[in-house]
Amino acid sequence: MxxxxxxxxxxxxxxxxxxxxxxxxxxxxxxxxxxxxxxxxxxxxxxxxxxxxxxxxxxxxxxxxxxxxxxxxxxxxxxxxxxxxxxxxxxxxxxxxxxxxxxxxxxxxxxxxxxxxxxxxxxxxxENNIIEQEELDKFISSSTTYQSDFPKGLNKYTYRAILNEIEKSNYRDFTVEILAEKLGIAKTTIRRYLEYMQKENKVEKFIEYGKVGRPQYKYYKL
CATH class of the missing domain: 3.40.50.2300 (Response regulator)
Known part of the structure; x- marks a missing residue:
């Protein structure tokens, strides 16, 4: 802790x-x-x-x-x-x-x-004695990137929190509801960021049709 x-x-x-x-x-x-x-x-x-x-x-x-x-x-x-x-x-x-x-x-x-x-x-x-440049860049860039090209209403902090959760959890696929519950962020907010990540080709959305009920939108990491 x-x-x-x-x-x-x-x-x-x-x-x-x-x-x-x-x-x-x-x-x-x-x-x-x-x-x-x-x-x-x-x-x-x-x-x-x-x-x-x-x-x-x-x-x-x-x-x-x-x-x-x-x-x-x-x-x-x-x-x-x-x-x-x-x-x-x-x-x-x-x-x-x-x-x-x-x-x-x-x-x-x-x-x-x-x-x-x-x-x-x-x-x-x-947890580690050494760190590779790629991992180090994630921490350094978190305070300097994902800001200037963001559409109005999005910010780097929420973006990074959602992307980190997707990457570290290694989901095969996931829903807006899963991320919202895990991060404590509103579903409408999660949805906006996933739409932006989809435009960046970081995630892809697909429809899963079940036997009963309405089809469900899911995402997977590219």
Whole structure:
């Protein structure tokens, strides 16, 4: 299980993020704290794998914790959660090695995509001593591709979450319903992305006729 710390001063937001986290397989909440002193104390007691870090705290700045973690050379990954949309803040965050940047308010779907992407990378790096370029490129490209040519209403995070599920599960064939249940994403959303993947020649759709009832649309990976 991936142990997560939440650093958030707003009790309601902390509760929401904690509930979001519980809905995603493979993660467990280690500690939720509201200030940097408590965060440092519990980090030194037991180092979490991942921190969901707010920036704006009362008389404090979450970036200071990020910098402290880097100075201490602690192997902890950070997802920054903030209402700050300034390019300066975004650049600073990535320069100090955050793995993602969530702008408040965000949906559960976007939150889940971020954590699934982190979990895939975390598991890959912890299960293998070496990695091939093709596999490494998947993690690198996840933050830089699948965005500019997307039609309006689609985004790289949902695209990557769905494609990863299709690839890692090695389905012989699958339905919209199977993916929706597995990923916790609405069926209408899954359907839009599969239609786009079909245009990219990544999946193909076919109709399966049963003995009883309406025919069922299924997909397979090309």
């Amino acid at each position: 991936i142990e997560v710390m939440i650093v958030e001063d707003d009790p309601l937001v902390m509760e929401i993020n904690s509930k979001f986290l519980k809905r995603i397989e493979g993660f467990i909440l280690y500690k939720a704290v509201s200030n940097l002193n408590d965060a440092k104390k519990f980090i030194l007691i037991k180092k979490p794998d991942l921190i969901l870090l707010d920036v704006y705290l009362p008389k404090e700045n979450g970036i200071d914790l990020l910098k402290w973690i880097r100075r201490q050379e602690l192997d902890i990954d950070i997802i920054l959660i903030t209402a700050d949309k300034t390019i300066e803040r975004v650049q600073e965050a990535f320069r100090y090695g955050v793995v993602d940047y969530l702008i408040k308010p965000f949906s559960f779907e976007r939150f889940k995509e971020s954590l699934i992407q982190f979990k895939d990378r975390y598991n890959q790096f912890n």
